[in-house]
Amino acid sequence: MSSEVRGARRGVKGHPKSGPSIGDVARLAGVSSQTVSRVSTGSEPVKAETRERVLDAMRQLGYAPNLAARALRQGNFRSIGLIAHQVIRTGESKTIEAVIEAARLEGYSVSLVDVETPSSSDVSEAVQHLSHQAIDGLIIIRAETATPAALALPPTMPVAVSDSRFIGHHPAVGADQIGGSRAAVQHLLDLGHATVHHIAGPADSGPADLRATAWRQTLTSAGREVQEPFGGDWSAEAGYTIGSEIAQRDDVTAVFAANDEMAAGLIHALHEAGRRVPDDVSVVGFDDIDLAAHLWPPLTTVRQEFHQIGHDLVEVIMRQLGGREQLTGYHGTVPAPLIVRQSTAAPRKRRRTRR
């Protein structure tokens, strides 16, 4: 395989890469470049015969429109920026999938920036990078370290957010954190538990805060004792550490964990200490990750409809792009139903009959 001749790009003076242009197609088809453009965009009618000739030429040359030129001319990129805190988390990846799907239906692609490292400068750097650039709108799924003020977005940039801390500052879509949390806690109370303990998410997380607040309120309005919540960070590891502590205590019979991973870690620790779930301790999670149904015991949890949320986020962007709707105060809420499985039961040794 001689590798000598290979790599001869285009003409001598031509820029690297770029394939055949609209002009090449026009020449081959014997029409003006504007007509090629019309065929390409479908913006104006072209006589059927002419269109065929142009399409033939396109195929023959392997023409594809140059998106950079198109974006420059039209002032938009048909692309949406996406900021997520951690792609790896079930909630975020499911939402991302849905966003991509919905965006594609609208003819938009998605540019993804993960903001893993939790320094706030990273976040604003990410936004800087995205905001002025090759995107027409910005979806923020979660940005743990950023505040609305820190974003410094250009005022014309459409934004949609699923992180509750941004509600009021930007249009938002999110699961009904409060309703879901309330249902989880109430479920445990209804089973006969005297109170419910809570493993919270990180202090700076909006959703974590909402879940903790709803947990507290539900207990309070039922007249139950409110114990200090345990502080977690969403990870199974944290759940495990906290669980090792809980396993030593006799007074904990029911735990509402702020997400499923922490619930899994908790159950792991309880198993290891010889405490039974749900006989000794009932556990409820949040998210309904795919594995929740296959943990042992299968996990009772609050389901977030991430697919719906992702689609709604894109819709919010599209509404801003289309009409110049003012949506700043918008807040869409998606129901978060409680899914009862086998990690919850009446307290103590009385095995509860499944209903």
Add this chain to the structure above:
Amino acid sequence: MSSEVRGARRGVKGHPKSGPSIGDVARLAGVSSQTVSRVSTGSEPVKAETRERVLDAMRQLGYAPNLAARALRQGNFRSIGLIAHQVIRTGESKTIEAVIEAARLEGYSVSLVDVETPSSSDVSEAVQHLSHQAIDGLIIIRAETATPAALALPPTMPVAVSDSRFIGHHPAVGADQIGGSRAAVQHLLDLGHATVHHIAGPADSGPADLRATAWRQTLTSAGREVQEPFGGDWSAEAGYTIGSEIAQRDDVTAVFAANDEMAAGLIHALHEAGRRVPDDVSVVGFDDIDLAAHLWPPLTTVRQEFHQIGHDLVEVIMRQLGGREQLTGYHGTVPAPLIVRQSTAAPRKRRRTRR
């Protein structure tokens, strides 16, 4: 808040959106636009004093370079396309995170196209959409339904692939599927199991095929019986269904599942049927997802270094973009170590002492 004046875009004739241009900055700073360009790109030296003046003007106007124009002029987008089969799978999302991180270090952004729906027309549509367009390279993490031929990529497009079916067609980076699988099976044999059963991934998946082959070879070269593998689809649900069947059989003492999710489903079914893990049945997974250590019992599994793989994929793209290296036959392999936890033990009731 009157909403009447809002939305007055730029000048009467100006295109929508676009902010201040290089020319506006030049005028304000009293230099030529080319000098502003030099400051902006850092391509050529500019006298310190002049640079300051230009930077001031940029700040004052809130200037940000127009990426479309830049891409048009330079012929590249500083963006990498990414095709994944399912963002939700641990392996893929971890790889995606790493790709994004590595790309950002190179000053590239990542455009993500998920190809969830398993019709092959979707895949080629996705590639069509991406390949000719706003990207300079393409990373394919997994494309279950596409074949190398079906991709129809422009020959100049740099590609990097982590799906083994593409090896030989495109430069590839991947975990050492064979070594990892071999270690898993050998581990079980070393514990004293007569043979090892296998829950395979989907038939059309390259990695699934490799793992099954390595499993078979390891058994054969040890002179052990090879049972027909169970056919799964990566999902915990499939693992559960197969597990319900396995739980009925007395002859299965050790199972190597092609991924952790299926292993989780399997364990779930075994628990439910009253079979003990690892006392009655040993289980090994593949991937080492975050939850693997917190399943009950904690799962022995083969770790894939997704982070490394993601970085390597980007490096492969960069090498093609930089020098015009010929990498078609390249195949980088990342070690896949066995992580022994507590889901494996010697067969039958003899409880194994932890080492």
Add this chain to the structure above:
DNA sequence: ACGCAATCTGTTCACGTAAACATTTTTGGC
């Protein structure tokens, strides 16, 4: 067959940027 309208197609131009080339200013060796 004529002329007007409607439809289709061609020409010109600007989007914002950076490469290529041209010019000016500074630097340094003697």
Add this chain to the structure above:
DNA sequence: GCCAAAAATGTTTACGTGAACAGATTGCGT
């Protein structure tokens, strides 16, 4: 202090596209 070399800056131009406008062709009623 003078001239050549180097450094800094300016001018011109093209990247590929599609809007605006202009011109050509067709259809249709009479």
